[in-house]
Amino acid sequence: MTQLVKAGSFGDMFSEHFNQYGDVALEGHLTKSQVANILNNQHFKGWLYLNDADTAANPHSPAADVLQAGVRFICAPLAVPAGLTQANAAKVVQALRDLPRPTMIQCSTATRASAAYLVYLATELHLDAQAAANLANALHLKCTKMEPLMNWLGQHLAVATNQMADNLTFRQLFEKESSTYTYLLADNITKEAVLIDPVSETVNRDLALVKELGLTLLFVVNTHCHADHITGTGAIKAQLPGVKSGISKASGAAADALYEPGDVIRFGSQELLVIPTPGHTSGCVTYYSKTAGGRAFTGDTLLIRGCGRTDFQEGDAGMLYNSVHQRIFTLPDDTIIYPAHDYKGQTSSTVGEEKRLNPRLTKTKEEFLTIMANLGLPYPKKIDVAVPANLQCGVF
Numbered sequence: 001m002t003q004l005v006k007a008g009s010f011g012d013m014f015s016e017h018f019n020q021y022g023d024v025a026l027e028g029h030l031t032k033s034q035v036a037n038i039l040n041n042q043h044f045k046g047w048l049y050l051n052d053a054d055t056a057a058n059p060h061s062p063a064a065d066v067l068q069a070g071v072r073f074i075c076a077p078l079a080v081p082a083g084l085t086q087a088n089a090a091k092v093v094q095a096l097r098d099l100p101r102p103t104m105i106q107c108s109t110a111t112r113a114s115a116a117y118l119v120y121l122a123t124e125l126h127l128d129a130q131a132a133a134n135l136a137n138a139l140h141l142k143c144t145k146m147e148p149l150m151n152w153l154g155q156h157l158a159v160a161t162n163q164m165a166d167n168l169t170f171r172q173l174f175e176k177e178s179s180t181y182t183y184l185l186a187d188n189i190t191k192e193a194v195l196i197d198p199v200s201e202t203v204n205r206d207l208a209l210v211k212e213l214g215l216t217l218l219f220v221v222n223t224h225c226h227a228d229h230i231t232g233t234g235a236i237k238a239q240l241p242g243v244k245s246g247i248s249k250a251s252g253a254a255a256d257a258l259y260e261p262g263d264v265i266r267f268g269s270q271e272l273l274v275i276p277t278p279g280h281t282s283g284c285v286t287y288y289s290k291t292a293g294g295r296a297f298t299g300d301t302l303l304i305r306g307c308g309r310t311d312f313q314e315g316d317a318g319m320l321y322n323s324v325h326q327r328i329f330t331l332p333d334d335t336i337i338y339p340a341h342d343y344k345g346q347t348s349s350t351v352g353e354e355k356r357l358n359p360r361l362t363k364t365k366e367e368f369l370t371i372m373a374n375l376g377l378p379y380p381k382k383i384d385v386a387v388p389a390n391l392q393c394g395v396f
């Protein structure tokens, strides 16, 4: 019987951000008439087949009927144990990224199909082996009963995590007038790169570095619509027209990509997950990279031993408190925090450190609201030019 994992069926285990990984059916052996019935009634758009698709070798192959129905078909034979290789794990993950939904994953008993799906899910969600096993149990996946498949999953996740951390080039750059950090991240294999929060004054420095390192800049993204400096995004796009700008949709700013919660920015094998962390402004996001060894680019939401002010734009101290506690402090304790600013010469922190030591965010919400209402900071000097310019990606 088909096991359907619907979008939105992951329950409390994962937030709504991950629902996109559902809408997958897991199947075992199907007769020709069962395949026809499924194709006529269930409207699959993708089909991943884990046995030999060649009908000469395998008369049960559904390849011809599936293709004739206009459904995208990928064959990735997965024999146990010979096929349980890292190459096949990567192949399965790529196939399930590519196939449109709803997608069928079919093998002979639905067991390898469930393992293929789990390898994909755990890779996309950056789970470790234990978390992946918990998820498999929660979803009642048959592969939990088959040790070689679970070992295959564990090996794949260990290799994937190490490889991705090793494959990263990372630079923290500083702009001294506004005390802003700009971050350059690149995949060492493909040389594809992303720049986070560039400043107009330091665009030439940043682009010189990109060139020196032989990188191809794909995206320039902002954590929010800044009030204290003009973003370098527009100036970079003017020099490198292929570059795409990105910011959250909730920011109200113009950009090539307007991110929604849970969107993923991919460059080579690296990824940044878009986590909404409103409060300093309503469009603030944290870009979180598990692939880069657990780094969170928190913008002005969480600063080192501090946080962004909430007294202009759409500032809301209660919202900022919730964002930090519910969305940043729930990341692993060893996640490195990289803020958009530091005014004291500090460069990074960790989730665990800020949970223990942040003088504002270790307080109760009520105490926090009082602190934020009494900061008494002067407005940023450039606020009147920066905000309108940044709403247009820094084109001024």
Ligand SMILES: N[C@@H](CCC(=O)N[C@@H](CSS)C(=O)NCC(=O)O)C(=O)O
Pocket (backbone or CB within 6 Å): 178, 226, 227, 228, 300, 306, 307, 308, 309, 310, 341, 377, 378, 379, 380, 381, 382
């Ligand atoms: N003096 C600077 C502005 C300093 C400032 O207000 N920083 C902001 C982030 S940039 S909008 C902030 O949230 N600070 C929090 C804090 O506790 O310092 C200038 O004039 O540009």
